[in-house]
Amino acid sequence: DGALNSTAHVEVKVVDVQNSPPTFSGALSGSLSEDAPVGTVAxxxxxxDADRAQPRDVKLELITNPLDFFWLDSDSGELKTAKPLDRxxxxxxxxxxxxxxxxSEIVNGVPVVSDLTSTLATVTITIKDVNDEPPRFNRREYSVELPESLPFGTPLPNLDxxxxxxxxxxxxxxxxxxxxEMGAFIVEPSTATGSATVTLRLNSSLDYEDPNQRKFILEVIAEELHTSPRLSSKASVTVSLTDVNDNAPQFADGPYSTSVAEAAPAGTRVAAIRATDRDTGRFGTEGIVYHLSGNGAELFSVDNRSGVITVAPCATPGQAPCLDYETRKDYFLQYKATDDDGAGQMTVVSLQISLTDSNDNPPVFVTPVYRASIDEDAVKFEPELLVQARDVDTTSDIRYSIAYPPDSPFWIEPVTGKISVRGGAILNSTDDNRIVLTIVATDGVHNATCKVEITIRDVNNHAPAFDTDKYDASIAEDSAIGTEVAAVRASDLDSGVNAEIKYGIQKGALDSFTIDNVTGVVAVGSKLDYDRRNTYRIQIIATDM
Incomplete structure (x- = not known):
């Protein structure tokens, strides 16, 4: 009361009201191996119940259960594995x-979910790793295409x-x-942890033209290093090689040579020359295009796909400017093969086309007229009489004959053209002392002629002959000197100077008569006297020399 104090105890009892949700106690985290058997308590x-005076019973239940690995005993609170774990x-x-x-608190036998009667908690379970997973590839099979020209060491593209x-x-x-097996590839990396992007790298040069290298079936093996057993897995890789135009066409032989007749018509097959190519498709043999070039190549045609060479159309076969053996015997050309339909690699070989001669030209005599002379009593010409025809066709075989006159005293040697007197033939000079022969030269197809004018030289092989072997004449004794008594006449089968006759009195004239040595006229040479001599037997001679 201001001076004295007094105390008293007051007891206040607080009555619990259900206003607190349940609380969790103990650990909310645990761990177990992923190979733990089903039913293992994790x-x-x-x-x-957080209310202490009259706590309610609490029921536990799983709200989220990833992969349904666990189940919860709501009464005991045991969290157990529901199926095999897989970390x-x-x-x-x-x-x-x-x-x-x-x-959740149980009210009237039923779990009640509300802010005052239920509580959520996160339970953390660590699943300890057990080596139950091998290294795995993202695919079981892989397929890769790569060109054969891929450089050494290049990774395979698009492997992923x-x-x-x-x-x-x-x-x-x-x-x-x-x-x-071939060691054509290597794999990188050689080791890895957890995960790795795998690279296959080219370890050698490749060649599509080798049938064993067109496709590779590889097997990549991933194997654990530090486990027992060592788990592993495999994946197959199919590597398909694509062709690259890395080979030029090849000819089996070369250089090439062939021949064709100079007069061969257009389209005549000359040769068929083909190349091969180790590549495929248009890069290979089927894509080769052929071409012929060089001086004179226009006289030939080539099928650019088959390689068949033929004679090209030309207006005058066998004669220039077409194929003509006599103008040009050989053609040295270049024959080219190009792959990739004419746009790729090429190879050139030389081709010699030689012409064979055809009988397409007539013989020609060296001169159109030959002249010679021979004595009528000769048996051969001196010097020899030869006619000669030439034929620009080297294969021609010329033969000679006398076409006219048919009864000629001469004959000709068919091969050499030598003209000779026929055996037993008699040469007589004619009025003009000349024989003209027509000679034919033939090569079997074509003919040529020439003239041979032969002059027969007269030989004095005939004696003069009088018209009669006896002449009779009479004359008066008082005839004057020079009076013609008679005229004798002789002839000579020879000709020319050999037929020029001179007359003379051989005997019997007794100087009473004379003769003109040219005309053969016998005349009184001196005074005659009948009484002294009335008959004269005169012997006259005719001489052709």
């Missing part, structure tokens, strides 16, 4: 698995190979190796 979850199946195998558990081992730690360390 964790015992405990929860109670690698988790969205993030390196992180723990989060489950949501709800604790990834190997992943979802285990952790040493369980995820693996090696990579390649099963390749």
């Amino acid at each position: 964790l015992v979850i405990k929860a109670r 690698e199946a988790l969205a993030d195998p390196s992180s723990p698995l989060n489950l949501t558990v709800r604790a 190979m990834v190997v992943t081992d979802t285990d952790v730690g040493l369980n995820s360390v693996f090696s990579l190796r390649l099963s390749d």
Whole structure:
């Protein structure tokens, strides 16, 4: 009361009201190996009503259960495995698995979910890795195409190979190796942890033209290094090689030579020359285009696909400017083969086309007229009489004959053209002392003629002959000197000077008569006397020399 104090105890009892939700106690995290058997307890979850005076019973239930790995005993709170665990199946195998558990108070025998009667909690379960996953490829089969010209060491394009081992730690360390009998490729990397992008690299040069290199079936093997047993997996890689125009056409032989007749008609086959190419398709043999070039190539045609060479159309076969042996015997040309339909690699070989002679030209005599002379009593010409015809066709075989006159005293040797006197023939000079022969030269197809004028030289082989062997004449004794008594006449079968006759008195004239040595006229040479001599027997001689 201002001076004295007094105390008293007051007891206040607080009556509990149900206004607090359940609370969790103990650990909310646990761990177990991923190979734990089904039913293994991972964790015992405990929860109670936070109201102390009259706590209610609490029921536990799983709200979220990723992959349904667990089940919860709502009475005991035991969280058990519901099926085999697979750590690698988790969205993030390196992180723990989060489950949501709800604790709800039971009111009137029924769990009541509200802010005052239920509580959520996150339960964390770490699934410990067990080496139960081999390294795995993102695909079982791969297919790659690459050109044969790919440089050494180049990675295979568009492979997109990834190997992943979802285990952790040493369980995820693996090696990579390649099963390749030819050793044409190598694999990188040789080792990896967890995951790796795999590269196959070219380890040698490739050749599509080798049938053994057109397709490779490779096997890539991924195998764990530090586990027992070592889990592994395989993937096949099919590498298909595509052809590149890396080979030029090749001729089996070369240089080439062939022949054709100079008068061969257009289209006559000369040769068929083909090349081969180790490439395929248009880069190979089927894509080769042929071409002929060089001086004179226009006289020939070539089928640019088959390689068949023929004689080109020309107005005058066998004669210039067409093929003509006599103008040009050989054609040295270039024969080209180009692949890729004429746009690729090429090879050129030389081609010699030789013309064979055809009998397309007539013989021609060296001169159109030959002249010679021969004594009428000769048996041969001196010098020899030869006619000669020439034929520009080298294959021609010329033969000679006398076409006219048919009864000529001469004959001609068919091969040499030598003209001779026929055996037993008699040459007599004619009025003009000349014989004209017509000689024919033939090559079997064509003929030519020439004239041979032969002059028969007269030989004094005939004696003069009088018209009669006896002449009779009479004359008066008193005839004057010079009076013609008679005229004798002789003839000579010879000709020319050999037929010029001179007359003379050989005997019997007794100087009483004379004769003109040219005319043969006998005349009184001196005074006659009948009484002294009345008859004269005069012997007259005719001489042609």
